[in-house]
Amino acid sequence: MSMIPGGLGAQTATPVASQSDQENSAQQLEKWEKTARRAEEAIASQRASDAAFQVLRRELVIWREKFLADQNINKNAIKTLQDQITALGEKPEGEPEDSEIAAKRKMLDQQMAVLVAPVKTAEVAHSRASGLIRSIDEIIRSRQTDALLKLDTSPINPAHWGGALAALGHSFDNLRKETAKSWANPVSQVALKNNLPVILALLLAALVLLLRGRRWSGQIAGKLQAKSVTPARWLFQFLLSIAQLLLPLAGLFLLLEAISISQLLDLHGQHVLEALVFVGVSFVVSVWLGMRIFPPGQPIQPPLNLPIGQRQRGRFFAGVLGLLIGLRGLINDLAQFEKWSQEALIVLSFPILLLMSYALLRLANLLRYHVENEQQTGQDASYRNTVIHYFSRVLGVLALIGPVLAAVGYFKAAQAVTTPTALSLGLLAFLSILNRMTTEIYALIVRSQERAREALIPVLVNFMLVLLSLPFFALIWGARVTDLTEVWARFQVGFTFGDTRISPAVFMTFAIVFVIGYILTRFVQGTLRNTVLPKTKIDLGGRNAITSGVGYIGIFLSALVAISSAGIDLSSLAIVAGALSVGIGFGLQNIVSNFVSGIILLIERPISQGDWIEVGGHMGIVRDISVRSTRIETFDRSDVIVPNSDFISGSVTNYTRGNTVGRLKVPVGVAYGTDTKRVEALLRQIAEAHPMVLANPKPAVLFRGFGADSLDFEIRAILRDVNWSMSVHSDMNHEIARVFAEENIEIPFAQRDLWLRNPEVLKGDNGQGEPE
Secondary structure, X not given: OOOOOOOOOOOOXXXXXXXXXXXXXXXXXXXXXXXXXXXXXXXXXXXXXXXXXXXXXXHHHHHHHHHHHHOOOOHHHHHHHHHHHHHXXXXXXXXXXXXXXXXXXXXXXXXXXXXXXXXXXXXXXXXXXXXXXXXXXXXXXXXXXXXXXXOOOOOOOHHHHHHHHHHHHHHHHHHHHHHHHHHHOHHHHHHHXXXXXXXXXXXXXXXXXXXXXXXXXXXXXXXXXXXXXXXXXXXXXXXXXXXXXXXXHHHHHXXXXXXXXXXXXXHHHHXXXXXXXXXXXXXXXXXXXXXXXXXXXXXXXXXXXXXXXXHHHHHHHHHHHHHHHHHHHHHXXXXXXXXXXXXXXXXXXXXXXXXXXXHHHHHHHHHHHHHXXXXXXXXXXXXXXXXXXXXXXXXXXXXXXXXXXXXXXXXXXXXXXXXHHHHHHHHHHHHHHHHHHHHHHHHHHHOOHHHXXXXXXXXXXXXXXXXXXXXXXXXXXXXXXXXXXHHHHHHHXXXXXXXXXXXXXXXXXXXXXXXXXXXXXXXXXXXXXXXXXXXXXXXXXXXXXXXXXXXXXXXXXXXXXXXXXXXXXXXXXXXXXXXXXXXXXXXXXXXXXXXXXXXXXHHHOOOOOOOEEEEOOEEEEEEEEOOXXXXXXXXXXXXXXXXXXXXXXXXXXXXXXXXXXEEEEEEEEEOOOOOHHHHHHHHHHHHHHOOOEOXXXXXXXXXXXXXXXXXXXXXXXXXXXXXXXXXXXHHHHHHHHHHHHHOOOOOOOXXXXXXXXXXXXXXXXXXXXXXX
């Protein structure tokens, strides 16, 4: 038997491995060793630049992915050998083992060592690569922290203002000279003349889209907004609002294309133009977000409870904030392209930073006004309003911190606070819009806005959207893409539990297979419940028991198949599961008892749905039997949840088990002196005349005895349906009262004669014939 190596450092299971495989493995190990030593030297010296560290890190990530894949080589062969070794049993202690079995065990151990060697090599190399990557990340993060905490020039120092203005003027002068040079170039003039019709068409289309596109779509959306909001109308209005975003963006790109075709701008001008396009995109997107969060007019169910004037200010400051973000990017691009000094960049960026902080502060105040308006209108302090309240406070604090840090001289720290705050605010606004969109889509599906607001599915979808947005928030606040990929790589590796590695791929395989099995189980249950079982002679309780049993078996089989498909080895978890089962058994013994009792109820069926029972002092109709408890609906229409163990360990009275025939007792009392035989005949006639009383066996009338106030009789009748016992009892009482009144038979009531032993005491006689 030969095993072909499947990864780095793999060897064959035969005594002599392939020469080419050995050479390939040796070469790969040598290359990895060189890369690892080079990384260790760079980390030890810490003299490499960030770019060099990034290149080295990418190489280490590639090697680590190879090592992770090599950890699964020979997996099936190792499993086969392990099963063979297990089949041989434990090696006897103190006694010689059979020579043939000993030879077989030795051969299997040798083959196992050969197969496991490349896996161990890959595990060691993977651990080494991960450690080197972590060291590089720590160095880069340390450098970023030092840069943020570096004290730079203060922008309020007038000594640097002249140099900053000179740098800005020099950049514009270069742009002017470059444009004039291109205009004077005959080649550019010829190209301009040849492309003039196309340029004019592009400019005209760009101006129309920029100036009128958003207004046209806004007018249509305003007409829809004035009407009652339905899910379909809101979604259509949302699509029109997207047109308000896309049309100006299309105009910007048409304008960029027209200027590019004119060939009037050289390298410097093209760079500035691309930066201006970013400014326009930032402005248009922020205006669109402001229109959705602070809608004009009188919208129904606006995102924030603000009057028209405050919403107008919200739209204004949202647009200003987007424009300032774009201008900040423009200043940074010019500084990098024109090689401005650090002092010039700080001085020219400081006014933008101040305006950005002011806009953030005003938006924070609007959020605070929303919470105050909600309180004034009598709205409760909901979780959403509580979050908005604290968020407005945090937003205001961050808006004030940025300018203070910049004025002191920590300009990079100020930028690391103010700009991410503005971008995070925009991302939160976008998530709020998506939240409303998912709710409206679900309302359109279920055709009810109230159900959509109370449903769980939109909440789960929005929760998933929040989770998906976390990497974007991390990037906004300074995280590197490599940091996120490192987190994802660790997540993919998973963790080891026993001899089993639990990774996202394993979990997804398990989840998908289990969900498929669960859906198939529910489909089979629905088919049995609605199609197959109704055509049989099985009663309702038996059909429910069969359906529930199929559900439990299907879920159990789905879990087993999912575990096997995911490649989880349950044998390695048996000891841990056994230890946990002891503790769980003691802690959950009542739940387990109810579970087992529920299975017994479903199999033996001493009670079924629809039965009239009495258990533990509760009487009512069985409405549902689950695996843990049974729901009983009492006659006053309240539900009683009874643990299933009470039905097994206690006594249960089932009035309708097997059939609905039951006995009714009606007690009657008559006055002393009444003819008892006559009373007996009248009561028998009344019982026999009722339609619910069976003729066979005949109803009986018993003279029970001599009571304190009456002669006691009792009617005993068998009813066709004992569920009508209370109604039959009432009918017989009415008939008894009528017949006894016609026959002058008195129904006595309790009365007592009071004898006074010393009545003279009550008259105030003192015993001498004189009143006291």
